[in-house]
Amino acid sequence: MKIAVLMVLFLVQLSTQASNYKPKRDTLFGYPIGQPYYPRPHDVHYPSHAAEKAYNAHPDVYVPTSPGYEPDADRYAYAPGYQNYHQAGQPSAAGIPVFFPSSSGPDVPPPFPARAKPRYPSPNNIINFRAYSTVEQIDAYLDYISDQYPDITDVKTIGYSGEGRPIRMVRIHPRTVRRNSNKPKILVDAGIHAREWIAPAVALYMIQQLVENNDDHRNITEQLEWHIIPLLNPDGYAYSMTTDRMWRKNRSNTTNPYCSGVDLNRNFDLFFGGLGTSSDPCDETYTGKVPFSEPEARALRDYATSLSNVRLYLTLHSFGQFFLYPWGFGDVLPRDWRDLDKLGRVAQKALERVRGTKYRVGSSTNLLGAAAGGSDDWMKGRAGIKYSYTVELPGGGEKGFDLPASQILAVSQETWEALKTMGYFILEERRRHRKRRNPQAGKRLDDI
């Protein structure tokens, strides 16, 4: 009897030890990273509009919504380099968050020698984060960084708006780093809806941090490429500044001479004209006559499809404080929705740390209701970008969209923390993938 008890104890001991010696799973922030790292194929197949029914039914693309799922958000740790901001984001005695990324040290020890050439911050009269910038100021700022930082930036015009304004994109990636078209990319746009002024402001802040403060963000600019379109709908934006503060759409002519403008975020070709859209040109959610009828939407589509290996797409909107992932066209979720949910919560945590602002994370249909034909759905469903999010920035003012200019800096800073953390997540995913494929890889940081 005694021997039997001892045997049992011995076996229990053995099994505990065995479980202790299990190889550790590949995890990030406590969650397994099991996703294959696949570049977007150049010959990505675009199903025809008629094929969408079959597409919807495809078992690899959709799974039914699981409303009971509530991940344990507290298990998320911080991204590398995050610790500095925890203190930096604390409110001062006056209650104003003291938070200047440039003064709180680099994200991670920079592996490269410091830049020899001194840099000067952009003059305040080009952009500052105390007032909303006009189209002309945004253009002037892009000219400024293209002129002053030619070794880090490429400023390109990716198309023209209906009224002929250039739609400009800044690619941020140092030229000194070995070129590799398969480098992971992050594509960001803002200002698709004209009145959501805080969105272009945050995009400009991102550009300023990545470019003018590049020494603090070397890892995420050398090993990733950022492609930022700060103002996708310049016509609508200009109109909202001069004529109608609550203008949302672009300014194109429609079939109704009394109502102009198409909702660019309903003009994309995935379930075009589906739920949450309107075929009436007088409505705020007018889809346009056909998918991609609008030059602004085409410019974004064409630019996105010209890039390979875009891992993360962010479209900045206001208002509501959400990180939304697909699908927006209906109450279904992508097969890999848990991955999107995870990264959304990583971003949410990073943002909340700065000054306590609360965001919610979920599919756009589940949190805001269906809205088909949006750019986020298209980027995931058609362009094959795994991580695709609509970021709904905070509201304020009288109607929500007219957030007071005094909030620009604080909102930009907290959002930047979240978006930067997403960059680190993509970087880490890349590193882990390469390590799995080839244990020698990742030794030279500039070789990734």
Ligand SMILES: [Zn+2]
């Ligand atoms: Zn919007």
